[in-house]
Amino acid sequence: MTTQKTWRVAVLPGDGIGPEVIAQATRALDALATSDPELALEYDTFEWPSHAWHQAHGESAPADYLEQLAGYDAILLGALGDPGPIDDASRYLLSDSDSLAPLLEIRKGFDQWVCERPVRRLDGAPQYLADPRANDIDMLVIRENSEGEYVNQGGRLAQGTPNEVVTQTAVFTHRATDRIIRHAFEQARARVAVRQAEGRERDFGGKAAQVCLVTKRNAQKFWGDMYTEMFAAIARDYPDIATHHELVDAACMKFVSHPWAFDVVVASNLHGDILTDLAAVLNGGMGVSPSANLNPGDRTRPPMFEPTHGSAPDIAGQNKAGPAAMLLTAAMMLDWMGEADAAAARAGQRLKRAVADDLAVNADQSRATDAIGDAIIAALENA
Ligand code: IPM
Ligand code: MN
DSSP, X not given: OOOSOEEEEEEEEESTTHHHHHHHHHHHHHHHHHHOTTOXXXXXXXXXXXXXXXXXXXXSSOTTHHHHHHTSSEEEEEEOSOOOOTTOTTSOOOOHHHHHHHHHHHHHHTXXXXXXXXXXXXXXXXXXXXXXXXXXXXXXXXXXXXXXXXEEEEEEESTTSTTOEEEEEEEOOXXXXXXHHHHHHHHHHHHHHHHHHTTOOOOBTTBSOEEEEEEOTTTXXXXXXXXXXXXXXXXXXXXXXXXXXXXXXXXXXXXXXXXXXXXXXXXXXXXXXXXXHHHHHHHTOGGGOOOEEEOTTOTTSOOEEOOSSOOOTTTTTTTOSOXXXXXXXXXXXXXXXXXXXXXXXXXXXXXXXXXXXXXXXXXXXXXXXXXXXXXXXXXXXXX
């Protein structure tokens, strides 16, 4: 294990509440680096991609922005999307697909083919389900992040006329299916080791972990069948992991009726997108739901860490946004660095503990963004 690596991070605050929550993340990272001389982090902060940059330059980011980002070890992003306020008629308008395009360009540009969204409610976070078993939810949703319904292929013929014909093609390749399903099984195995270390083993018919495949194979048979066949073939390499399948509509229902029955869930790009909004609610809401876009096969290309939440224009600029999701996202970045750097691994654990400790004690208070940042930085002392 290498130590003393200096990690270079591109910080992209983005729009809306992004700059406010990113400020708390960099403060916490600074505090972690100050208290552990073996942790070396450097950041450069960029004004792009953003709405404001588009207003000034006619595009969300400079033409070579992906080349610029390629020089970093990791990307930490706040939020993208129209920063509002919603009732300001004079605001500069961009379509959702234009303002959010950089998110998808970065994911594709660096082949961040997996999006990981863990679901494990922290004490003190909002609890939307009344059933006490909701405290046991421990799920990892793995979203295919490189293709599927997000390939942006298609077009509009005879646009705006009664004869209009639209196609929006979904693409599923053997290669991307193989790597995402294998990754799900690998993560299931890794989670067994973590649960054993923490003394909270689970049982799925005699096996310690499960991977649930989600498709819509009853209506979309071509990709559904390929996923099903490849899932069964790959599962043979993981006899220690239980398997399960759900149709996406049933999965939505079961995420509400008994989410504690799930472990690792692997889903297509769009299904994973929808399921992880639902999963965020199980977690306590968007305010506490982190997310990572990774390329596990190639650590030379930067991953991107961004909370599941958006830019929350209704509360932007008011020091009201909860920074916990951003801080837990920064902890996921430290975990990723921690695979090659013991100091980063320690820092990731400390940051997660500090967020959890703060939530457990202070969640019922209404606090400003920076006050929560202060409390979490104070909690780092004991974490
Ligand atoms: C997410 C978001 C994005 C997505 C949008 C903003 C394009 O909803 O990260 O889940 O659909 O991937
Ligand atoms: Mn989403």
